[in-house]
Amino acid sequence: MSLPMPSPERQIWMFTQMLRIRTFEERVKRTFTEHPGVIRGHTHLADGAEASIVGSLSHFREGDAALATYRCHGYPLVLGSDPKAMMAEIYGRADGLCKGLGGSMHLTDVKRGFLGTSGIVGAGIPHAAGAAWAAQIRNKGNVVLSFFGDGASKQGAFHETLNIASLWKLPVVFIMENNGYNVVTTSAQEDANAAAGEPLSVKAKSYVMPGVTVDGTDPIAVHQAVGAAIERARSGQGPTLVESKVYRLSAHGNIIAPPGVPLHYPEHEAITVFGKREEYEAALRGDPVPRFRGILVQNDILPAAAAEDLSSRIANEMQEAVTFALNSPFPSLESALDYNYA
Amino acid sequence: MAQMPYIAAIDAGIHQEMRRDANVLYFGQNLATTENHAFVAAYGPNRVRVTPISETAEIGIAVGAAMAGFRPVVELYMAEFMLVAMDQVVNEAPRFRYMTGGQVEVPLVLKAGFGFTAGWAGQHTGSLTALFMGVPGLKVVVPATAADAKGLMATAIRDDNPVVYLHHYMLTLEPGEVPDDEYLVPFGKAEIRRAGGDVTIVATGWMVPRALTAAEQLAKEGIHAEVIDPRTVVPLDLETILRSVDKTGRVVLVDQAPRHASVSSIIAAEIAEHRFGVLKAPVVQVTAADTTIPYSEPLEAHVIPNEARIVAAVHKILK
Numbered sequence: 129m130s131l132p133m134p135s136p137e138r139q140i141w142m143f144t145q146m147l148r149i150r151t152f153e154e155r156v157k158r159t160f161t162e163h164p165g166v167i168r169g170h171t172h173l174a175d176g177a178e179a180s181i182v183g184s185l186s187h188f189r190e191g192d193a194a195l196a197t198y199r200c201h202g203y204p205l206v207l208g209s210d211p212k213a214m215m216a217e218i219y220g221r222a223d224g225l226c227k228g229l230g231g232s233m234h235l236t237d238v239k240r241g242f243l244g245t246s247g248i249v250g251a252g253i254p255h256a257a258g259a260a261w262a263a264q265i266r267n268k269g270n271v272v273l274s275f276f277g278d279g280a281s282k283q284g285a286f287h288e289t290l291n292i293a294s295l296w297k298l299p300v301v302f303i304m305e306n307n308g309y310n311v312v313t314t315s316a317q318e319d320a321n322a323a324a325g326e327p328l329s330v331k332a333k334s335y336v337m338p339g340v341t342v343d344g345t346d347p348i349a350v351h352q353a354v355g356a357a358i359e360r361a362r363s364g365q366g367p368t369l370v371e372s373k374v375y376r377l378s379a380h381g382n383i384i385a386p387p388g389v390p391l392h393y394p395e396h397e398a399i400t401v402f403g404k405r406e407e408y409e410a411a412l413r414g415d416p417v418p419r420f421r422g423i424l425v426q427n428d429i430l431p432a433a434a435a436e437d438l439s440s441r442i443a444n445e446m447q448e449a450v451t452f453a454l455n456s457p458f459p460s461l462e463s464a465l466d467y468n469y470a
Numbered sequence: 471m472a473q474m475p476y477i478a479a480i481d482a483g484i485h486q487e488m489r490r491d492a493n494v495l496y497f498g499q500n501l502a503t504t505e506n507h508a509f510v511a512a513y514g515p516n517r518v519r520v521t522p523i524s525e526t527a528e529i530g531i532a533v534g535a536a537m538a539g540f541r542p543v544v545e546l547y548m549a550e551f552m553l554v555a556m557d558q559v560v561n562e563a564p565r566f567r568y569m570t571g572g573q574v575e576v577p578l579v580l581k582a583g584f585g586f587t588a589g590w591a592g593q594h595t596g597s598l599t600a601l602f603m604g605v606p607g608l609k610v611v612v613p614a615t616a617a618d619a620k621g622l623m624a625t626a627i628r629d630d631n632p633v634v635y636l637h638h639y640m641l642t643l644e645p646g647e648v649p650d651d652e653y654l655v656p657f658g659k660a661e662i663r664r665a666g667g668d669v670t671i672v673a674t675g676w677m678v679p680r681a682l683t684a685a686e687q688l689a690k691e692g693i694h695a696e697v698i699d700p701r702t703v704v705p706l707d708l709e710t711i712l713r714s715v716d717k718t719g720r721v722v723l724v725d726q727a728p729r730h731a732s733v734s735s736i737i738a739a740e741i742a743e744h745r746f747g748v749l750k751a752p753v754v755q756v757t758a759a760d761t762t763i764p765y766s767e768p769l770e771a772h773v774i775p776n777e778a779r780i781v782a783a784v785h786k787i788l789k
Contacts, residue, residue: 193538227571236570243537244566244574251562254527258534258542261495265516265540288527296519467568468606470575470630 131352134186136429142186142347143420143430144438146178149202150417151439151446152211156201156218156232157382163454166219171232172199176345176377177305179416182206183350184273184303184372187358188241191268195256196275198233198247199305203275207240211449221456228459229467250276250283253302257289260300260367271299271361273354278328278371279310282318290335290369297366301357304328304369305344307376312397332369344372345416375411472650476641479616479648480581481508483623484543486652488513494627495535498545498581499523525555529580533563533632536576541627549584549598549636563632564607575630579623585676585726586639587774591765597727597758599674600736602634603703609633609657610704614678616646618701621655629657638675658705662714666694669784670714672737673724674700677775681724684780693784695722703733708740715741719750722783724775729757751787756780 134142153173159166174181181202185194188207196203204214209225217224218232226236233247243259246252256274263270280286281304293300306328308315315322321330332339338360342353350372357368379393379400393400398408424430430438474482488494488509496502497519502510509518521528525546532542546552552559559580566574585597602610609631613619619637626633663678664685673681678699685695696714700707715721721741723734738753759773 195534224571226569226573229571230569234569236566236573238570238573243534244570246562248557248561251530251557254530254558255534255537255562257527258531258536259538260534261531262535262538262540284524285526285530288522288524289530291522292524292527292531295522467570467572468564469609470567470577 131355133348134351138186139348139424140430142182142351143424144442145182145206146347146417146420147439147442148205148211148445149174149178149181151442152205152214152449153201155215155446155450157378159219159450160382166454167232168220169231169233170381171218172381173376173378174199174202176307176411176416177374178202179347179420180303180305180344180350180372180374183347184275184354186351187355188273189270191241191270192272193241193243193259193263193270194273194275195243195252195259196245197249197252197277197280198245199277200233200235200245204235204237204240204242207237207242209235209237209240209242211446212452215449215453216456219453219456220458221453222459223452223456227463229463250280250285252276253280253285254289256300257293257298260293260298261296263299264296269362271301271358273301273303275303275305277310278304278306278308278315278319280304281328281331290332290337290367293367294335294337297364299361299364300367301354301361302367302369303354304371305374306371307374309376309380309397311380312401314402327371329369329371337367337369339369339371341371341373344374345414345419347416347420375414377412377415471647473645474616474648476613476616476619476637476644476646479619479646480623480637482648483620484509484627485512486620486624487627488517491541492517493540495540495542496545497521497542498528499547501545525551526558529555529558530562532578533558533566533576536578536632537566537574541577543579543581543627546580546582548586548594549582550593550596552580552582552598552634559602559608559634560605564605567631568607576632577630579626579633579635581623581635581637583639583642584636587726587763587770588640589765589767589770592762595763597675597725599636599703600727600731600733603733603736607632608704609702610636611657611702612636612638612674613701614638614641614675614699616644616648617653618655618661620648621653622701624652625654625657628654636675640676655701657702658707660698660700660707660710662696662710663699664695664697666696667717668694669720669722669788670696670698670711670718671722671724671780671784672698672700672711672734674703674733675726677724677726680775680777681780684777684784687777687781688784693788695784706737711737712741712744715745716748719748720787721749721753722780722787723753723755724780725755725757726774727758728760729755730760732757754783754787756783
């Protein structure tokens with residue numbers, strides 16, 4: 129890669145953001161047992177994808193936009209959203225980022241460039257292209273980052289949008305976080321490229337755009353791969369498909385469900401469905417958050433004591449988010465009808 | 471005022487808004503394929519683009535461009551083509567303002583023709599209006615005259631919500647007087663096309679001229695029908711309809727849709743709930759049969775409402 133290494137300060141920033149995502153989501157997960165009933169419906173955690181999220185967003189500039197999926201807690205944290213407002217949203221409270229009307233699957237913070245999250249697989253990909261068309265018309269060198277999972281690459285929305293984005297040379301980067309599982313189905317069971325042993329980034333070839341596969345557990349590798357794609361997009365050369373390979377460390381979704389509710393498992397589906405505990409444990413040994421911390425400590429970029437200090441500061445930050453959200457009132461009943469129409 | 475066909479009036483509405491607001495975009499299939507295309511020539515290839523046959527991406531791109539501050543108009547040609555991209559129409563465009571607590575607005579227009587009962591058989595003839603009417607967050611407009619075609623398009627483009635603009639294919643070449651100057655028709659304001667005190671007839675789209683012809687025939691018998699065209703079904707001007715029912719006590723609702731997927735059944739329920747005591751006879755619906763539209767001409771004519779059925783319905787409740 130031609131991009132330089134990020135500065136030591138920038139690497140510390142990257143680790144800080146990764147740890148903030150991890151700690152925030154641990155508090156989301158703990159809420160199910162510590163405060164049963166406070167989180168309703170379904171949440172989807174990004175544990176295992178933190179390096180990919182932070183590496184991708186490390187190039188974000190004023191005026192850029194990002195759109196993601198229902199697995200959306202990580203991005204706004206990195207872009208500067210207040211974790212208190214995020215947790216309040218996940219708890220359905222009045223002080224939530226979206227006033228309690230969206231919840232975990234639809235976090236949005238327009239002021240910070242986090243434009244919107246569709247909960248329907250693949251549906252947000254054309255939205256990103258639309259925002260990229262807007263950026264192209266405005267012609268200020270801004271880009272749009274479109275985050276989605278491997279499952280979305282079998283949706284028509286993915287293929288239709290990549291075609292148009294390439295044809296129109298839109299300033300968009302398609303970032304596919306490939307965690308190897310579409311809910312409980314392995315990629316090889318549902319993807320012709322995966323079944324043939326090919327990386328999913330080869331799908332880019334059909335649409336005349338670069339397709340690259342990167343280790344999504346390495347924030348520096350993602351920083352460089354997505355950085356090159358963003359440079360290409362900013363300079364008017366059009367989109368890139370980046371396949372970022374990650375392993376999600378929780379089950380697909382988290383709810384408190386009685387036994388027998390389909391598609392909800394207490395542990396990752398590799399264990400609960402396929403009996404492949406070793407696959408999961410190998411992924412856990414490669415957990416990107418402690419691994420990056422180890423690298424920074426080893427390289428004397430972040431002294432161990434400073435790393436400890438950082439962990440406890442972030443733990444406090446997220447404890448405050450939980451306390452704030454628990455104390456935030458429910459939205460007024462009238463507000464249920466407030467936002468259907470402008 | 472200029473005389474022009476309905477289809478040209480729609481274009482006039484789009485031109486009016488594209489001239490005044492550089493944020494208005496217009497795109498779709500088989501559109502703007504040469505530099506001589508009127509819209510490309512006037513507004514350039516940045517704002518007017520041809521797309522592949524990719525309804526999901528087209529409408530999805532409109533959603534994203536709208537969230538990013540533009541006002542896209544998607545040329546979809548036929549209402550059925552929205553079915554290909556129903557997620558974007560029903561579960562994306564109208565959801566974002568709500569789910570974000572008002573952080574984003576999604577001002578876009580989905581322009582689609584419907585009801586082409588001229589031998590287009592089963593898949594290009596539907597009257598899908600009520601399908602969109604039940605989606606909170608969407609507005610739904612159904613122009614029946616050339617002037618409304620222009621004015622409702624202009625209002626749709628200025629509206630800050632996603633609007634499904636359903637023009638009726640059987641009215642395509644129907645001429646009408648259209649104001650030359652800036653012209654806007656407000657949403658939620660029904661038009662009384664003909665005044666009368668004996669019976670209220672409510673109709674949209676192509677059923678409006680049919681209802682008016684029926685009313686003329688009834689007038690020869692001394693029966694004075696009031697014909698109301700809601701023009702927009704979301705928002706629906708129930709007030710004008712109920713006021714007319716107060717006067718007449720009798721209602722015939724005409725709708726080209728199958729009975730169980732019609733706007734008329736929704737209006738009938740509102741009238742039943744709010745004017746039960748005023749009604750002198752049951753509300754009668756003249757709708758299409760619950761069937762796929764047949765290709766063969768006499769069968770096609772048989773299953774959709776016509777003037778004779780409207781007249782017969784009025785006779786039935788005036789007995």
